[in-house]
Amino acid sequence: MSGIPKIAETGTDAYSMPELMAVEMSRNLAYDNGTTGGVGTSATIPMAAVRLATLTVAPDIVWFCGASAGINPTFSELPLSAHDPIAFVGAEAHVPMMRTVDMGMQGNIWNFGFNGGIQVDKHGNCNMIGIGPYENLKVRGPGTVGVIWAASMNHCYLYFNHHSRRTLVEKVDYISSPGYLSDGSGRSPHLKPTSTGPRLVYTPLCVMDFTEDTKQLRLKSVNPGYTVQDVLDNSGCEIVVPDDVPATRPPTELELMLLRTQVDRTGTLRTFQVTYG
Numbered sequence: 001m002s003g004i005p006k007i008a009e010t011g012t013d014a015y016s017m018p019e020l021m022a023v024e025m026s027r028n029l030a031y032d033n034g035t036t037g038g039v040g041t042s043a044t045i046p047m048a049a050v051r052l053a054t055l056t057v058a059p060d061i062v063w064f065c066g067a068s069a070g071i072n073p074t075f076s077e078l079p080l081s082a083h084d085p086i087a088f089v090g091a092e093a094h095v096p097m098m099r100t101v102d103m104g105m106q107g108n109i110w111n112f113g114f115n116g117g118i119q120v121d122k123h124g125n126c127n128m129i130g131i132g133p134y135e136n137l138k139v140r141g142p143g144t145v146g147v148i149w150a151a152s153m154n155h156c157y158l159y160f161n162h163h164s165r166r167t168l169v170e171k172v173d174y175i176s177s178p179g180y181l182s183d184g185s186g187r188s189p190h191l192k193p194t195s196t197g198p199r200l201v202y203t204p205l206c207v208m209d210f211t212e213d214t215k216q217l218r219l220k221s222v223n224p225g226y227t228v229q230d231v232l233d234n235s236g237c238e239i240v241v242p243d244d245v246p247a248t249r250p251p252t253e254l255e256l257m258l259l260r261t262q263v264d265r266t267g268t269l270r271t272f273q274v275t276y277g
Contacts, residue, residue, distance in 0.1 A: 003277075004277070005162060005164070005275035005276065005277050006275060006276055006277045007273050007274070007275055008163070008204030008205065008223070008225070008226075008274045008275060008276050009225055010223070010224045010225045010250075011224055011225035012224070012225075012250075014250070014256075015250065015251050015256060016269055016270050016271075016272070017204050017223065017225075017274050018044075018045055018048075018269040018270075018272045018273075018274055019251060019256070019259060019269045019270065020223060020224065020248065020250065020251060021045050021049075021159070021202055021204070021223075021274070022045050022046075022048040022049045022052060022259065022269060023049075023052065023251040023255045023256075023259065024202065024207060024248055024249070025045065025046060025049030025050075025053075025114075025157065025159070025202055026048075026049040026050070026052040026053040026056060026057065026058075026255075027053075027056075027057060027249075028157075028199075028200060029049065029050065029053035029057060029058045029061065029112075030053070030057035030058055031199070032058060032061055032111060032112050033057065033058035033059070033060050033061055034058075034060045034061070035061065035062075035111035035112065035154075036061075036062040036063065036109055036110055036111050037050075037061065037062075037063050037064075037110055037111050037112035037113050037153070038050075038063050038064035038065065038066070038100075038110060038113055038114075039063070039064075039065060039066050039082065039113070039114045040066050040082065040113070040114060040115070040116070040146050040147070041066045041067045041081055041082045041083060041146075042081055042082075042116070043066060043082060043114055043116075043159075044078065044079070044080055044081070044268065044269075044272060045159060045161070045202075045269070045272070045274075046114035046157070046159060047065060047066075047078065047079065047082065047087065048078050048259065048263050048264055048268075048269060050063050051073070051074075051075070051078075051262075051263045052255070052258060052259055052262075052263050054072075055258050055262055055263070056255065056258065064095065064100060065082050065087045065088070065091070066081075066082020066083070066087065067081075067082045067083045067087075067097065068082050068083070068084070068085070068087040068088040068091075069094055069095045069096065069097050069100050070087060070088040070089075070091030070093075070094055071091055071092050071093040071094065071095060072090075072091060072092045072093075073087055073088055073089055073090050073091040074089065074090030074091075075087065075089040075090060075263075076089075076261075076262055076263060076264075076265050077089075077264070077265055077266045077268075078263060078264040078266070078268040078269065079268075080268065080272075101145070101146070110149065110153045110154075111153060111154045111155075112153060112154060112155055112156060112157065113149055113150070113153050113156045113157070114156065114157050114158075114159055115146075115147045115149075115150055115156045115157070115158055115159075115177045115198075116128075116147075116158065116159050116160055116161075117141070117147065117158075117160075117172075117176065117177060118130075118131065118139065118141045118167070119131070119166075119167060119168075119169050119172045119173060120158060120160065120167065120168055120169070120172065120179075120201070121168075121169050121170060121171050121172045121179070121237055122168075122170060122216050122217045122237040122238055122239070123179050123180040123181060123182060123183065123186070123210075123215055123216060123217075124158060124179025124180055124197060124198040124201065124210060124215070124217070125172050125175045125177070125178055125179040125180070125181065126147060126150075126158065126172065126175070126176060126177035126179065127141065127172035127173055127174045127175065127176055127177075128141045128142055128143060128144055128147055128176040128177065129141050129143065129144065129173070129174040129176050130173065130174065131173050132173065134174075141176075143176075144176035144177070147176050147177035148176060148177065148178075150177040150178055150179070150195075150197075150198070151178050151191045151192065151195060152191070152192045152195055153195060154194060154195060154196060155195070155196050155197060155198065155199050156177070156197075156198050156199070157198065157199055157200050157201075157202070158179075158198050158200070158201040158202070159201070159202040159203075160201075160202070160203045160204075161204065161274045161275065162203075162204070162274065162275045162276065163203035163204050163205045163206075163231075163234055163235070163275075163276040163277075164234055164236075164275075164276060164277055165234060165235060165236035166236065167203075167236075168203075168217075168234075168235040168236050168237050168239075169236045169237055170236060170237045170238070178190075178191060178197075179197055179198050179215075180197050180198075180210065180215035183214050183215060184211075184212075184213050184214050184215040186215075187215075197210075197215070198210065200220070201217065203276075204223065204274035204275060204276050205222065205223055205226050205230060205231050205234065205276055206219060206220070206221060206222050206223055206226070206231045206248070207220045207221045207223075207248055208220055208239065211240055216238070216239075216240055217237065217238075217239045217240065218239065218240040218241075218242065219231060219239055219240065219241050219242065219245050220245075221245065221246050221247060221248040221249075222245055222246075222247055222248065223247070223248045224247055224248065224250060228241060228245050230276075234276050234277055
């Protein structure tokens with residue numbers, strides 16, 4: 001039946017799509033080594049990615065884990081939510097949640113973060129508020145707490161557990177996490193000058209970045225098991241497609257070993273479902 005989400009599979013039993021996404025996120029966190037950042041509450045895959053990055057390409061990252069507000073946790077059993085006490089295991093410190101929010105809004109502590117939403121548009125703006133007229137929303141989202149930090153932190157990464165025409169839209173109904181607003185020059189007059197906007201977008205089908213001039217979504221790589229056409233068919237906004245779009249690199253044996261023995265011993269990412277369509 002049309003309209004029913006499909007589980008995103010990699011076409012191999014060697015690793016799952018959530019594992020692939022976590023590994024690819026972790027690789028790109030080499031850019032943030034030596035800086036401070038964090039993840040939100042419902043951030044199962046980003047939690048795994050940051051934890052893995054501290055074991056591989058970014059050992060000097062300082063990070064906080066969502067609602068637990070634990071600094072540099074060292075859990076080896078991946079929690080489904082940062083509300084889970086497991087997210088605090090091995091933490092070096094704890095920051096009260098209101099203080100965490102204050103620091104996020106000031107933009108002088110957090111260099112990077114991971115944001116999601118119920119909608120994202122071609123300029124990286126995310127909507128967590130709802131869909132439809134505000135007085136009579138068809139869908140009510142969880143709200144904007146945390147994601148508005150994208151206006152002040154140096155940059156953010158966007159991630160979505162579902163890729164569809166309803167998620168990737170031409171224009172979001174509301175902006176709760178600002179991307180590049182309307183074009184390549186839309187962000188700078190309104191937001192903190194040092195805040196450069198989203199760097200990458202991760203979905204179950206692909207990895208995207210943004211064009212240098214108009215700051216429009218651009219396909220960077222396609223996840224194993226899918227094609228460029230699959231990405232376009234399941235997107236409701238225009239995506240720039242380069243002449244050569246590689247496949248997202250599979251996890252190496254070392255990356256999988258570390259992920260499964262030091263980050264996710266109980267196999268959360270092997271059964272966690274990400275979807276499309």
